[in-house]
Every structure is written in structure tokens, then in C-alpha cells.
Amino acid sequence: MLNRSIDFENHIPYYLQLIELLKIPIQDGEWAPGEQIPSEQELCNSYEVSRTVVRQALRELEMDNIITRRKGRGTFVAKPKISEGLIQKLTGFYQDMIEQGLTPVTKVLHQRVIPANKKIANYLEILVGTEVVDICRLRFINEEPIQLVTTYIPFQLSPDLINIDLSNRSLYKYLENVNGIKIARGKRYIEAVLANEEEARWLEIEECDPLIMLDSVSYSETGQVIEYYHAVHRGDRSRFEVELIRFDENRSHLLS
Numbered sequence: 001m002l003n004r005s006i007d008f009e010n011h012i013p014y015y016l017q018l019i020e021l022l023k024i025p026i027q028d029g030e031w032a033p034g035e036q037i038p039s040e041q042e043l044c045n046s047y048e049v050s051r052t053v054v055r056q057a058l059r060e061l062e063m064d065n066i067i068t069r070r071k072g073r074g075t076f077v078a079k080p081k082i083s084e085g086l087i088q089k090l091t092g093f094y095q096d097m098i099e100q101g102l103t104p105v106t107k108v109l110h111q112r113v114i115p116a117n118k119k120i121a122n123y124l125e126i127l128v129g130t131e132v133v134d135i136c137r138l139r140f141i142n143e144e145p146i147q148l149v150t151t152y153i154p155f156q157l158s159p160d161l162i163n164i165d166l167s168n169r170s171l172y173k174y175l176e177n178v179n180g181i182k183i184a185r186g187k188r189y190i191e192a193v194l195a196n197e198e199e200a201r202w203l204e205i206e207e208c209d210p211l212i213m214l215d216s217v218s219y220s221e222t223g224q225v226i227e228y229y230h231a232v233h234r235g236d237r238s239r240f241e242v243e244l245i246r247f248d249e250n251r252s253h254l255l256s
Contacts (some may be wrong), residue, residue, distance in 0.1 A: 004021050004024065005021075005047065005048070006018065006021070006047050006048065006049060014049050014053045015053045015054075015056040015057040015060070016057075018043075018047060018049060018053060018054065018057040019057045019060055019061060021047065022037070022043075022057060022061060022067075023061075023066065025037075026066060026077055031077045032077060033077050033078065034076060034077060035076060035077050036073075036074045036075065036076050037067065037074075037075050037076065037077060039074060039075075040054050040055065040058070040075075058075060059196055062193075062196070063230070064119070065078050065191070066078055069194070069196075071194070071207070071208040103141075104139055104140065104141060105139070105140040105141075105143075105167075105168070106137050106138070106139050106140070106166060106167050106168065107137065107138045107139075107140070107167070108135065108136070108137050108165075108166055108167060109136040109137065109138055109202075110134070110135070110136045111133070111134075111135045111136075111162060111166070112133075112134050112162070113131050113132070113133055113134070113155055113162055114131070114132060114134045115128075115129045115130065115131060115132075116128060116129060116130045116131075116132045116152070120132060120152050120228060123152070123215075123217055123225070123228035124152060124154060124217075124225050124227075124228050125225045126154055126225075130154065130155075131154075131155035131156070132152045132153060132154055132155055133151075133152070133153045133154075133155050133158065133161050133162055134150065134151075134152055135150070135151045135152075135153075135161075135166065135171075136148075136149070136150045136151075137149050137150075137151070137166065138202055138203075144204075144237070145202060145203045145204050145234070146203075146233060146234055146237055146238060147231055147232070147233045147234075147238070148199055148202050148203055148231065148232050149229055149230070149231035149232075150229060150230050150231075151171065151227060151228075151229040152227065152228045152229065153175075153226065153227050154225075154226075157175075157179065157181060157226065158175060158178075158179045158181070160178070161174070161175075175226070181220055181226055182220065182221055183218045183219070183220065183226060183227070184219060184220055184221040185218075185219050186216055186217060186218040186219060187216065187217045188214060188215070188216045188217075189214070189215045189216075190212065190213070190214050190240065191212075191213045192210060192211070192212060192213070192235070193210075193211050193212075193213045193232065194207075194208045194209065194210060194211065195207055195208060195209045195210075195211050195232070199211065199232055203232070203234050205234060205236075209234075209235065209236070210235030210236070211232040211233060211234065211235050212232070212233040212234075212235055212238050212239075212240070213230075213231070213232050213233075214229075214230075214231045214232075214233065215228075215229070215230050215231075216228070216229050216231070
């Protein structure tokens with residue numbers, strides 16, 4: 001690790017450089033799954049960067065499920081996860097709450113246009129640097145914060161979205177009614193995670209409290225990627241209903 005260093009003359013942010021540097025020993029097997037990696041202070045000393053830079057890099061790696069942090073124990077290389085099929089009703093949070101007779105309240109934390117980084121670009125199937133609308137919202141039920149969600153939509157699909165007040169309206173309904181974009185299908189990935197410092201502050205819980213994380217990619221009827229969002233739900237206040245469909249293998253065989 002000592003022969004790898006941050007290029008302080010490079011315009012790329014230090015935390016992004018550090019992310020790529022920390023991936024190397026993981027990909028090379030130098031740090032095995034489940035193995036503890038150096039502490040924040042050791043990483044600060046090794047790469048000559050601040051603790052803020054280290055924490056931001058670790059936060060991104062944790063969001064990508066490359067590492068996992070355990071309160072009071074340290075940071076570890078994440079073990080491979082077991083994937084299982086998930087069929088989920090394809091509606092937004094706002095619509096789900098309305099259907100249950102609840103009144104959701106949304107606080108928009110930011111609504112801006114940014115260039116897509118590699119992660120966002122991969123999910124949206126666009127080029128890195130392409131403009132996307134970045135909307136971060138905190139959702140409340142009965143004045144209690146329940147969900148923190150960041151949504152990314154290619155800017156060219158809905159240029160006026162940047163000026164729309166989403167405090168009390170459905171994003172999906174806006175896209176459909178104004179832009180003629182209907183969400184037809186999607187992929188959703190659900191995991192149990194621990195709240196980081198920022199998530200805990202917004203959701204009014206303790207750091208390392210359990211969260212349900214949901215990553216979602218939504219597609220139009222033509223198969224175009226419309227949206228990528230990353231959401232965390234309070235584990236003590238949220239659950240997901242999963243509809244299961246039995247697959248009749250014998251009938252499928254007879255029809256083939």
C-alpha cells in the first residue's frame with residue numbers, strides 16, 4: 001500500500017482517488033472478505049489526507065457494499081451477498097402512502113443538475129459527465145422522518161424538472177402527466193444496512209441503527225432507463241410487502 005499514493009496535483013477529488021486506491025488490495029486479494037482494513041487514522045497517515053477525506057471515501061465504499069463498518073470494531077471487507085428474487089409493486093413512496101390513507105410530507109434537501117459520476121452513469125446507462133437532475137428528499141409520516149432518498153434522472157428527459165416543487169406531489173405522476181414518460185418496469189435491490197452519521201442525523205436516529213436500503217433502476221415502456229434512486233428507510237418504522245408468484249414448472253414444460 002505504501003507504493004500507492006494520492007496525486008495531489010490531479011484535479012480529481014482526493015476522496016475519489018482514495019476510493020480507487022482502497023479497491024486495489026481488495027480486488028487483488030490482499031484484503032480478503034471479512035478481513036479488517038486499516039483504521040481511519042492509519043489511512044490518514046498512509047495516504048497523507050484528512051480524516052474527512054477518509055470518511056467520505058469509506059462512506060462511498062460502504063454504499064457500494066465493498067466494505068462494512070461495525071460500531072466499536074472497525075471497518076471490514078464486505079463478504080459476497082446472496083441474491084434472491086424480489087417482486088415489488090412498482091410505485092413511488094408518495095403514491096404508496098396515499099393509497100394507505102396516510103399523508104406523506106416531503107422536505108427537498110437539494111434539487112440540482114450535476115454531471116453523472118461513474119456509479120450514476122452505470123445505473124442510468126449514460127456517459128460519465130452527462131447532466132442529470134439530482135433530487136435529495138426527506139420523507140415524513142405524521143411529522144416523523146421515515147425515508148431519505150436521492151433520485152437521479154437524465155436532465156434531457158425532463159429539463160423542467162429542476163424547477164418543479166416536489167414537496168407535495170408524486171415524481172412519477174409528474175413524469176407521466178407532463179413528459180409523457182411512464183415507468184413500466186424496474187429492478188430493485190434491498191439490503192439491511194447501518195445508518196451512517198449523515199443518515200442518522202436526518203432520520204433522527206442513532207448512528208449505526210438499522211436501515212433498509214433500497215437501490216432502484218426504473219425503465220420506460222421502450223426499455224429506456226428513466227431513473228436511478230438510492231433510498232434508506234428507518235428499520236424500526238418500515239417494512240416491505242413482497243408478492244410471490246408460484247411458478248408451475250410442469251405447465252411451463254408442457255407449453256414449451
